Amino acid sequence: MTEFKDLDSDYSVAAEYIEYFKENGYIKLKDVLSPETLDYYREVISEQVKLLNTQHLPLEERDLYHRAFLQVSNIWRKNDIVKRFAFSRRLAKIAADLLEVSGVRMYHDQALYKEPGGGFTPWHADQQYWPLASEKSVTVWIPLQKTPLEMGPLSFAMGSHKKGFARDLPIGEESETKIAEIVKRENMSHLASSFDLGEVSYHYGWTLHRAGPNSTDKARAVMTVIYMDEDMKLAEPANENQKVDRDVFCPGVKVGEVIKTDMNPLLFSYRNS
Ligand SMILES: O=C(O)CCC(=O)C(=O)O
Incomplete structure (x- = not known):
């Protein structure tokens, strides 16, 4: 397996980055992974998406979502090369530092490929889908190519993770319309911006976010890893989506127990260092 040192080496998270993340609910960090690493993994992950994708309808016959x-989840369970990427100690340590927890476990990984001509990603908050007992969850969003505005980079409503709005809305027409209204009414800053190659973002499970359409003729290839506090407990599912996630990503865990099944390996911990 080709080895890339940047997957495991430390990325120093300055105190002001942590403050920015806590205040605004997200952060964009440059030069986190090298162009060589991203070029290599773009090939490998794209191959897996082609292999594992179950969505074959033409775009115009699909619903908004x-x-x-x-969307292809938990590729780490099916391919050891992708597992090496998803288990990156560097990415996991940044997650632990931003969340200010002693360590993080895998909730799941997920490739999100916006096809050429693919639609916008409606406004939503991810934790609507997750039966997690605290807000200490975070997604790293890793574009596998330079991502200009025309490709649909991820963007965030600043400070929205603290406000508690729209937590009951799954991704769809209603989340798009209602959250757009809330963001405007509450004067929350929201500015879409491009991602350089090597730049990634981290956002809390409760941060409201969206992405524009992909108007280019190339796929917007993105890999994500969702981390949770190493001591995260299972909450009583608040809706049907959370029941599905409990069964798929936390099999056998009871409400109030720490989520640490084989599906939730420890990816970084200061307790072990
Ligand atoms: O990639 C996208 O368009 C949406 C990503 C997203 O919502 C997420 O990673 O939480």
Whole structure:
């Protein structure tokens, strides 16, 4: 297996980055992974998406959600090269530092490919789907190519993770319309910006976010890893989506127990260092 040192080496998270993340609910960090690493993994992950994708309808026959991206989860369980990437100690340590926890476990990984001509990703908060007992969860969003505005980079409503708005809305027409209204009414800053190659973002599970359409003729290839506090407990599912996630990503865990099944390996911990 080709080895890339940047997957495991430390990325120093300055105190002001942590403050920015806590205040605004997200952060964009440059030069986190090298162009060589990203070029290599773009090939490998794209191959897996092609192999594992189950969405074969033409874009115009899909609903809003499914026009936004092809979604393939837990590739780490199926391919050891992708596992090496998803288990990156560097990415996991940044997650632990931003969340200010002693360590983080895998909730799941997920490739999100916005196809050429793919639609916008409606406004939403991820934790609507997750039966997690605290807000200490975070997604790293890793574009596998330079991502200009025309490709649909991720963007965030600043400070929205603290406000508690729209937590009951799954991704769809209603989340798009209602959250757009809330962001405007509450004067929350929201500015879409491009991602350089090597730049990644981290956002809390409760941060409101969206992405524009992909108007280019190339796929917007993105890999994500969702981390949770190493001591995260299972909450009583608040809706049907959370029941599905409990069964798929936390099998056998009871409400109030720490989520640490084989599906949730420890990816970084200061307790072990
Ligand atoms: O990639 C996208 O368009 C959406 C990503 C997203 O919502 C997420 O990673 O939480």
